[in-house]
Amino acid sequence: MVKTYLRYEPRLVFGVIVSVDSNMSYDPSGKYLLAGALDSVAVWDIKKGICSASLSPSAGSSHSLAVTSIAPSHSSSSSSVASGHANGSIRLWDLSRSACEATLNGHESAVTALRYNHLGSLLASGSKDCDIILWDVVAETGMFRLRGHRDQVTDLVFLDSSKKLVSCSKDKFVRVWDLEMQHCIQIVSGHHSEVWSLDVDLNERFLVTGSADLELRFYLIRNEVEETGNSSKWDVLKHYGEIKRQGKERIATVRFNKSGSLLACQEAGRTVEIYRVLDASSARIKAKRRARRKKEKLLAKAVEEGNKNGNLNSSQNVSGVAASEPDVLVSDVFKLLQVLRASKKICSVAFCPTVSTKGALGTLSMSLNNNMLETYSIEEGKVEKKHTVELPGHRSDIRSVTLSSDNTLLLSTSHNAVKVWNPGTGACIRTIESGYGLCCSFAPGDRYALVGTKSGTLEIIDVGSGTRAEVIQCHSAAIRSIVPISKDNGSTGSGFVTGSADHDVKFWEYQLKRKPETDSKQLTVKNVRTLNMNDDVLVVSISPEGKYIAVALLDCTVQVYLLNTLKKFLALYGHKLPVLCMDISLDGDLIVTGSADKNLKIWGLDFGDCHKSLFAHADSVMDVKFVNNTHYMFSVGKDRLIKYWDADKFELLLTLEGHHAEVWCLTISTHGGFFITGSHDRSIRRWDRTEEPFFLEPFG
Secondary structure, three states: OOOEEEEEEEEEEEOOOOOOOEEEEEEEOEEEEEEOOOOEEEEEEOOOOEEEEOOOOOOOOOOOOOOEEEOOOOOOOOOEEEEOOOOEEEEEEOOOOEEEEEEEOOOOEEEEEEEOOOOOOEEEEEEOOOOOOEEEEOOEEEEEHHHHHHHHEEEEEHHHHHHHEEEEEOOOEEEEEEOOOOEEEEOOOOOOEEEEEEEEEOOOOEEEEEEOOOOOEEEEEOOOOEEEOOOOOOEEEEEEEEEEOOOOOOOOEEOOOOOOOOEEEEEEOOOOEEEEEEOOHHEEEEEEHHHHHHHHEEEEEEHHHHHHHOOOOHHHHOOOOOOOOHHHHHHEEEEEEEEEOOEEEEEEEEEOOOOOOOOOOEEEEEEEOEEEEEEEEEEEOOOEEEEOOOOOOOOOOOOEEEEEHHHHHHHHEOEEEEEEOOOOOOOOOEEEEEEOOOEEEEEOOOEEEEEEEEOOOEEEEOOOOEEEEEEEEEEOOOOOEEEEEEOOOOOOEEEEEEEEEEOOEEEEEEEOOOOOOOEEEEEEEEEEEEEEEEOOOOEEEEOOOOEEEEEEEEOOOOOEOOOOOOOOOOEEOOOOOOOOEEEOOOOOOOOEEEEEOOEEEEEOOOOOOEEEEEEEOOEEEEEEEEEEOOEEEEEOOOOEEEEEOOOOOOOOEEEOOOOOEEEEEEOOOOOEEEEEEEEEOOOOOEEEEEEEEEEEOOOO
């Protein structure tokens, strides 16, 4: 009879505030900030610091749907948002309903640029395939394709007053397209490196481009046909001038604010240069002041030379200089206002279309590469940080996860914090500062948790108060594993075991000590036994009935001992690279080991014989766990995949995709109804068992 299995499907993704591969943008109201969060678009209420909605693809979509570009409609009457994805597709969302209205397919590779026209009726998209496609948003169809660039299209902008589109590319050229003729009418050269971004102000007076050069280049936009010097009368863009930047990194983004009074120049580093854009009258006044100063300097120099030469009329020759109206230069219009330096590398910036702070010139938000959002208020003499979104996610990758005994709490560790989550909703309940946590476990009763760090300290976390109750220097090197000691009946015992890179396996007992300041008791631990090994300890596992302890060493072996006497029972040889993870089934019959050699090996714990060696992942196997009361198991690896196995039949049951980077850790609920994975992409994903059965098709 064919055996049936129940399928697991993704249910929840949390922990990602903003991903590094996408830009971000405000909605027209300025209330919500739209940021790419791996394969979805997170809608953040910046003032409250909460995610109001998530524009996510269907559960069955491929993980290649990573968001690479976001563009909201500029029209205040429209709630349309476009998201470009890594597989070349474009999704149109209704922000008010958080629903996908259409999926547009036309590009062959990742979408790198999106821009709506002013009315929100047209959408232009650029891609790594070098093509530009113009879409009719109302009809949800493509209109035509524009070809000409020889490398990735990096940015787009509409010139609505003249029905033109301007594009820039890594091929070092800026192109102007006539949308009625569907043809390129001007190619702007002069950049010495890739052009990464461009934008126009509200009144379409100026276009600015940013490249890897040390200058910002500015162009005047002409809407009328005229003969001017060396340029063609059909040219739309006329070179205006350059401004030397402060930084030396390449430009990532240039953007005007909604009114066109501010210009932000974001470098591919930690710096944003903010320029004040003067209106025409202010720029003329500044130009006249500059001309007057120049005339005064010339006059003073002429008088000095006249006195030396005895020529008293030299000053009269200078009096006629600058009598005519001086030309307004680009430096007269654009004035450096502030240089903003962030604590981490900046991924994207966006101006808020509304200004909430009285007296402020603008509000600028930025996403950082450590999974944070920051918002600054720009004033005449200073830049002040107003809001930060950082609590709903870790600053770096998730190194370990564990569930409480009743599956109502989830603990995750990272390089500087421990977070407690509600695994049902993905809400962050507590954030506790810590060392670099490599492993973790809840203590009996779930009031306290244990965290093993890279520095060799054991941190006792008070889950209720969200504090570190005690930090104990347990080992002289990294603690790689924390495992509770089980009683004979399978319940959690009164202690635990730690394994470290200092070659020691230490046994600990829980104790209560009285806090003198509050006269209350808190948990502490005491070392009762130590097992010395010959090499670094990578992972430790204890059989559920508390009979055996297995220790994986850096020498690629697994040593199995009797737990009560620490007498050596078995030695498991066969892996070609160190064992990084292992688990013992609830009945104590099987032990599974996962290694950096990409293999899973299933062993009998009675004689230590290898039942089967499975080529499991395309890269190192990072974690493996048995489902409780079964011989089914899950494994995760550096190849970003999660795999579901039958350890009795040695069959691969399911391959689950979703993570966008290496999957480091895994934890399974008590009855196997769901499991949680943590990844280098900073996301925590919950996968639920469904009622949908499936069968393995026999070969042949």
